[in-house]
Amino acid sequence: MKKGIGIDLVEINRFRKKNFDSNQIFYEKIFTKNEIEYCLKYKDPYPHFAGKFAAKEAIIKATNEKIKLNQIVIKNNLNGLEVMIKNTINPEILISISHEKDYAIAMCTVKLDM
Numbered sequence: 001m002k003k004g005i006g007i008d009l010v011e012i013n014r015f016r017k018k019n020f021d022s023n024q025i026f027y028e029k030i031f032t033k034n035e036i037e038y039c040l041k042y043k044d045p046y047p048h049f050a051g052k053f054a055a056k057e058a059i060i061k062a063t064n065e066k067i068k069l070n071q072i073v074i075k076n077n078l079n080g081l082e083v084m085i086k087n088t089i090n091p092e093i094l095i096s097i098s099h100e101k102d103y104a105i106a107m108c109t110v111k112l113d114m
Helices: 024-030 033-040 046-063
Strands: 002-011 072-077 080-085 093-100 103-112
Touching: 002 046, 024 033, 024 046, 033 046, 033 072, 046 072, 046 080, 046 093, 046 103, 080 093
Parallel strands: none
Antiparallel strands: 002 103, 072 080, 093 103
């Protein structure tokens, strides 16, 4: 099996400039309803939006597939992050997200069939 690696870095202010209340349609094109609810539960949701966006971009790079952003679901659970693509859980995709001050970053590894 071949492994794919993807990484993405996002400036958090890109999301802050697109306030959720004024740009809800923009967010709905990228994130699922559950992802939006998860991010909005924080006092400052924009690092979380940026982190999830970076994760989705990293997954696309690692899989080398054309996938719509809202078809990738990054779910936070007690065991870490779970990735679903097109409603299918994919345990072979590992993702890590971090955010600090101005930036969010995500890295993804995935096994690819040859």
